[in-house]
Amino acid sequence: MLEEIAPGLLGRHKPEEKKLPPLPNAEPGKVVTRLPPEPSGYMHIGHAMSGILNYLYAKMYDGKLWLRFEDTNPRKVRLEYYESFRKGYRWFGIEWDYEKSNSEDLDLYYDYARELIRMGLAYVCSCNKEEMSRGRFMMVECAHRQQPVELNLSLWKEMLSGDLEEGSAVLRLKGDMTSKNTAMRDPTLFRIIHHPHPLVGDKYTVWPTYDIAAAIEDAVCGITHVLRSSEFALRDELQNYIRSLLGLRSPVFVEYSRFEFKGTPLAKREIRRLIEQGIVSGWDDPRLATVEGIRRRGLLPEAIREFTVSQTGLTYTKRVYAWELLYAVNRRMLDPVARRYFFVPDPILVEVEGAPELRAELPYHPSEPLGKRLVQTGSRFYVPRKDVQKLKEGSMLRLKHLFNVVLRELADDLVRATFVSREVVEGVPIVQWVTEDHVRVEVLVPDVIYLDDGQLNPESLKTVHGIGEKACAEIKPGERVQFERFGFCIRDDASALSFIFIHT
RNA sequence: GCCCCGGUGGUGUAGCCCGGUCAAGCAUGCGGGCCUUUCGAGCCCACGACCCGAGUUCGAAUCUCGGCCGGGGCACCA
Numbered sequence: 001m002l003e004e005i006a007p008g009l010l011g012r013h014k015p016e017e018k019k020l021p022p023l024p025n026a027e028p029g030k031v032v033t034r035l036p037p038e039p040s041g042y043m044h045i046g047h048a049m050s051g052i053l054n055y056l057y058a059k060m061y062d063g064k065l066w067l068r069f070e071d072t073n074p075r076k077v078r079l080e081y082y083e084s085f086r087k088g089y090r091w092f093g094i095e096w097d098y099e100k101s102n103s104e105d106l107d108l109y110y111d112y113a114r115e116l117i118r119m120g121l122a123y124v125c126s127c128n129k130e131e132m133s134r135g136r137f138m139m140v141e142c143a144h145r146q147q148p149v150e151l152n153l154s155l156w157k158e159m160l161s162g163d164l165e166e167g168s169a170v171l172r173l174k175g176d177m178t179s180k181n182t183a184m185r186d187p188t189l190f191r192i193i194h195h196p197h198p199l200v201g202d203k204y205t206v207w208p209t210y211d212i213a214a215a216i217e218d219a220v221c222g223i224t225h226v227l228r229s230s231e232f233a234l235r236d237e238l239q240n241y242i243r244s245l246l247g248l249r250s251p252v253f254v255e256y257s258r259f260e261f262k263g264t265p266l267a268k269r270e271i272r273r274l275i276e277q278g279i280v281s282g283w284d285d286p287r288l289a290t291v292e293g294i295r296r297r298g299l300l301p302e303a304i305r306e307f308t309v310s311q312t313g314l315t316y317t318k319r320v321y322a323w324e325l326l327y328a329v330n331r332r333m334l335d336p337v338a339r340r341y342f343f344v345p346d347p348i349l350v351e352v353e354g355a356p357e358l359r360a361e362l363p364y365h366p367s368e369p370l371g372k373r374l375v376q377t378g379s380r381f382y383v384p385r386k387d388v389q390k391l392k393e394g395s396m397l398r399l400k401h402l403f404n405v406v407l408r409e410l411a412d413d414l415v416r417a418t419f420v421s422r423e424v425v426e427g428v429p430i431v432q433w434v435t436e437d438h439v440r441v442e443v444l445v446p447d448v449i450y451l452d453d454g455q456l457n458p459e460s461l462k463t464v465h466g467i468g469e470k471a472c473a474e475i476k477p478g479e480r481v482q483f484e485r486f487g488f489c490i491r492d493d494a495s496a497l498s499f500i501f502i503h504t
Numbered sequence: 505g506c507c508c509c510g511g512u513g514g515u516g517u518a519g520c521c522c523g524g525u526c527a528a529g530c531a532u533g534c535g536g537g538c539c540u541u542u543c544g545a546g547c548c549c550a551c552g553a554c555c556c557g558a559g560u561u562c563g564a565a566u567c568u569c570g571g572c573c574g575g576g577g578c579a580c581c582a
Contacts, residue, residue: 036582037582038581038582040581040582070582072581072582073581073582075581076581076582125580129579129580132579132580133578133579136578137506137578166580167580169580170580171580172580179507180506180507180508181507181508181577181578182506182507182577182578183577183578185578187579188579188580189580190580191580192580193580207580209579209580209581209582210581210582211582213582214582229576230508230509230510230575230576230577231575231576231577231582232576232577232582233508233509233576233577234507234508234576234577234578235577235582255509257509257510257575257576258575258576259516262515307516310516310517310530310531311516311517311531311532312516312517313516313517313518315510315516315517316509316510316511316575316576317509317510317511317574317575318510318511318574318575318576319515319516319517320515320516321515321516322514322515322516322532322533324515324532324533325515325516325531325532325533327532328531328532328533329531329532331544331545332545334544335544335545335546336545338544340542340544366540366541366542366544366545367540367545367546398541399541400541400542401541402541424541428541430541430542431542432542482542482544483542484542484543484544485542485543485544486542486543486544487543487544488544504543504544
């Protein structure tokens with residue numbers, strides 16, 4: 001997979017695993033980690049980086065990796081997202097050993113629930129939401145907590161029957177209503193949801209909450225190390241407690257802070273809003289940090305991997321990454337494999353008097369053996385207007401790989417020049433050029449969506465129109481190239497010659 | 505409001521657990537130079553940080569306390 005996308009890169013950038021700090025209590029061959037996506041939205045770079053960490057640690061310790069869909073809220077989960085995550089993980093070169101969905105295990109959860117009720121550790125509560133949250137806030141138990149086991153068992157049965165309305169009853173854990181950790185204050189374990197699930201349909205109406213499902217699954221899957229972001233920190237105590245009641249083993253938790261990329265939203269709701277408002281085109285908009293977005297944007301999965309390992313610590317501080325840090329890694333990987341092409345933005349015609357007609361051989365790369373193309377030249381060339389505007393009449397200019405000319409006449413639409421010499425003359429500015437045999441090219445230039453002050457960036461997506469040498473037409477969709485003196489770009493669309501600017 | 509957790513150059517990190525070897529390493533960025541038939545790459549040089557205060561100590565980025573700032577949590581979401 002990776003070899004296909006970025007041939008030759010793997011060998012050169014192997015040491016990534018070595019740079020990860022050691023995992024606590026990790027025994028080689030016995031480590032089991034997991035990818036726990038909720039299939040309720042498109043995968044983004046945060047899922048990816050977390051997945052990379054889990055994958056690399058499993059690999060580093062010669063362990064195993066689970067892909068486990070946390071799909072216990074049928075109202076949020078949608079079928080298309082399962083595959084979106086599988087595809088996304090694969091794109092990053094993450095291979096997992098086992099796969100399951102929590103929704104497969106409802107009967108198992110029910111068994112454990114009955115067990116908890118029997119032991120007098122859980123009760124059916126029919127308080128409404130406000131009462132429950134008030135009770136939690138005030139640290140007071142409600143009357144249902146004192147119900148006898150027999151009653152709880154029959155109420156639980158009633159819940160499972162499917163006859164109860166949503167919100168009328170939940171199963172709660174007897175935790176500690178006076179705990180400082182609010183998650184411990186008799187949390188809800190199961191609730192009633194009358195909504196079809198994309199995988200199991202209408203079979204179940206009683207669904208576990210995150211904590212009970214994760215507590216059981218992490219144990220059942222034999223997870224030894226949970227690497228996750230810190231918003232779950234308060235759940236550790238709860239999940240461990242549940243497992244201790246059930247006689248299950250708990251994993252080691254390694255938590256790190258959440259992060260974001262500067263000026264780029266990651267939250268599902270926010271992205272959805274931007275799409276609805278027409279500010280971005282969709283989930284694959286190149287300005288977004290969704291997997292589809294960064295793929296279109298031309299960022300290499302290998303670069304994200306290396307970035308994750310090298311620029312990411314297991315820190316607790318909130319991080320705001322500058323995109324430049326990622327670009328630097330990406331550029332380093334792209335530079336040796338990206339062919340160079342001539343693209344002239346905002347072109348101006350140059351007529352060169354006395355120009356020799358040449359069949360020029362232009363190398364696709366200044367130092368790597370990436371081949372060359374032949375270009376037949378005459379006396380008419382197009383060069384970037386901006387480069388010519390910097391010059392005065394009488395100054396010299398070199399058409400890269402061809403010859404030097406001297407500018408005679410600078411008009412708005414035409415530059416008249418005269419051929420001077422073939423050999424390189426030091427100090428003469430060099431520009432890229434295209435002949436009359438060229439193709440129209442447009443380049444989308446993405447930038448951050450939000451400015452530093454939080455306002456929308458009015459120039460978050462610019463379009464640069466220009467012309468490219470004929471060979472540009474052969475660039476395959478998804479291929480990354482460098483337009484010389486312009487920047488690295490990726491061919492976006494199969495039908496038009498449309499590119500997306502990656503970085504300089 | 506309450507409860508957790510953090511604060512190292514512009515940015516991301518290493519170091520902090522086990523105080524000295526840290527007048528703080530790396531990457532990126534910015535500035536300058538070299539090289540290069542790209543404003544890319546490469547090479548070299550330079551710039552730039554331990555949130556504040558008190559305490560412990562011969563000695564604190566590292567330990568303690570207080571403050572300030574930031575993040576997270578307080579769901580029948582995950």
